[in-house]
Amino acid sequence: MSRHSPLHAVHERLGATMTDFAGWSMPVRYDSDLAEHHAVRQRAGLFDLSHMGEVEVRGPQAADALDHAFVGDFTRVAIGRAKYTMLCAEDGGVLDDVVVYHRDVDRYLVVANAANVATVLREVERRSAPFDAEVVDHSDATALIALQGPASAEILTGMGVPGLADLRYYAGMEADVADAPVWLARTGYTGEDGFELYVDAGRAEALWDALFDAGRNAEVVPAGLACRDTLRLEAGMPLYGQELGTDRTPFDAGLGRIVALSSSRGFVGRDALVAVKEAGPAQQLVGLTTEGRRAPRTGYPVLAPDGSAVGEVTSGALSPTLGIPIAMAYVDVDHAEVGGSLQVDVRGTALPATVVELPFYRRPR
Numbered sequence: 001m002s003r004h005s006p007l008h009a010v011h012e013r014l015g016a017t018m019t020d021f022a023g024w025s026m027p028v029r030y031d032s033d034l035a036e037h038h039a040v041r042q043r044a045g046l047f048d049l050s051h052m053g054e055v056e057v058r059g060p061q062a063a064d065a066l067d068h069a070f071v072g073d074f075t076r077v078a079i080g081r082a083k084y085t086m087l088c089a090e091d092g093g094v095l096d097d098v099v100v101y102h103r104d105v106d107r108y109l110v111v112a113n114a115a116n117v118a119t120v121l122r123e124v125e126r127r128s129a130p131f132d133a134e135v136v137d138h139s140d141a142t143a144l145i146a147l148q149g150p151a152s153a154e155i156l157t158g159m160g161v162p163g164l165a166d167l168r169y170y171a172g173m174e175a176d177v178a179d180a181p182v183w184l185a186r187t188g189y190t191g192e193d194g195f196e197l198y199v200d201a202g203r204a205e206a207l208w209d210a211l212f213d214a215g216r217n218a219e220v221v222p223a224g225l226a227c228r229d230t231l232r233l234e235a236g237m238p239l240y241g242q243e244l245g246t247d248r249t250p251f252d253a254g255l256g257r258i259v260a261l262s263s264s265r266g267f268v269g270r271d272a273l274v275a276v277k278e279a280g281p282a283q284q285l286v287g288l289t290t291e292g293r294r295a296p297r298t299g300y301p302v303l304a305p306d307g308s309a310v311g312e313v314t315s316g317a318l319s320p321t322l323g324i325p326i327a328m329a330y331v332d333v334d335h336a337e338v339g340g341s342l343q344v345d346v347r348g349t350a351l352p353a354t355v356v357e358l359p360f361y362r363r364p365r
Contacts, residue, residue, distance in 0.1 A: 002020050002024055002025035004024075005048055005050040006204040007050060007204050010048075016029065016224060021051060022113075022115035024114060028226045030222045034227075036223040036226075037230050037321070038321075039219065040149045040190055041320075043149050044152050044215055045147075046211055046220055047222075047228060048144075048208070049196070050143040050144050052117075053112035053114065053117030053121070053139040055112060055117075055138070057108045057134070057136075059106055059133035060132045062106050062133045063108070065124075065128035067265045068127050068128075068131070068267055069127040070087055070088075071087075071258060072085035072086075073265070077102045079102050080171050080173060081171050083099070084170075084258060085098060086250055086255070087119075088249070089246060092249040094249065094250065095116065096112055096113055096116035096120050097240055098110050099111045101185060109183070109198075121135070127268060142198055143198075143207075144198055146188055146194060146197070149193070149194060149220075151215070152192075153195075154218065155220065156177065156214075159177060159178060159211075159214045170186065172186070178206065180199050182207070183198040184196075189235075191234060191359065191362070192231070192363050193363065197211075233316075234320075238255075238285070238328075242315050243314045243315065254358070283311060283330040283333060283336075285329070285358075286328070286336050286338075286355050287327070287357060287358040288316075288342065289353065289354050289356050290352065292325070295318040295327070296316035296327040296351075298314060299313065300313040302331050302335075302342055303342060303343040304343075305343065310331050310332045310335045313327045316329075319361075322360060322361065331355075338355050
């Protein structure tokens with residue numbers, strides 16, 4: 001049986017179409033995927049992300065424990081800042097990609113993907129054992145609501161939340177929103193300005209309703225997982241299980257910049273990742289655009305001009321914002337040059353494709 005979010009009753013009230021996602025019953029859409037997507041790009045959308053996991057690491061050696069567990073250097077992360085990082089296996093494969101917030105002195109919050117919470121918790125506990133650090137799972141007690149879109153800061157300001165102008169991207173702060181204590185972070189997975197609010201599960205429904213009411217003038221809409229997927233695809237953001245997995249390293253995904261190989265601190269998987277960097281990955285994650293209106297989908301073969309197989313699509317859709325088919329794919333490195341011509345086998349038809357830079361979409365500044 002699927003688990004229910006603390007906001008499940010809200011989704012039923014709003015008539016959401018629910019789907020099973022990583023063992024959770026979550027809203028895939030409320031009305032129209034396209035309408036929700038465009039609302040986030042143009043105004044604001046409200047997402048329930050309570051299926052994500054929240055694991056706290058705290059104690060005098062919390063940063064040292066994180067430096068050992070993940071590929072990032074957390075001793076350099078200032079209080080109030082966030083860091084995108086990865087949990088890798090000994091062979092360099094990605095067990096999960098996470099965001100870690102430095103909430104206070106010797107106190108960090110690790111936010112894991114829903115399907116990988118148990119893995120992240122187990123590995124962080126195991127890898128933290130040699131350090132003076134405590135690992136606490138807050139996942140069941142925490143709800144996560146994301147307000148995303150260009151009107152999101154205006155909505156929160158109208159609710160009396162101070163300090164938003166000084167809150168930079170990938171930063172967070174303690175705040176009271178609609179009388180609820182929250183960890184308010186300027187982060188998201190849509191490519192737009194936006195905020196993620198971590199709140200006690202028992203206060204989630206009241207907070208959702210308050211945010212929805214405050215956003216009425218901005219025409220905020222409830223938004224489901226379907227539009228979140230097209231939003232993150234346009235923004236070139238990888239999804240675990242598609243662009244990332246145990247068979248891929250951060251360097252394969254073009255994310256070698258987040259790996260702290262220059263740090264003197266060793267982390268699990270470092271030796272393997274040094275070898276991958278020196279040798280170079282065999283395949284590289286690229287962006288593709290295709291002609292016509294038929295979108296490449298996950299698993300479709302990518303072909304060289306001579307018809308030989310050189311890769312595979314990991315995510316694809318008809319871009320609601322750009323109006324063209326887009327895809328991310330792993331291709332052999334000698335076919336990964338931007339501007340190169342390839343093909344995608346779409347149900348037996350080879351469609352011309354062009355390698356393009358990621359992301360496909362950047363929000364106006």
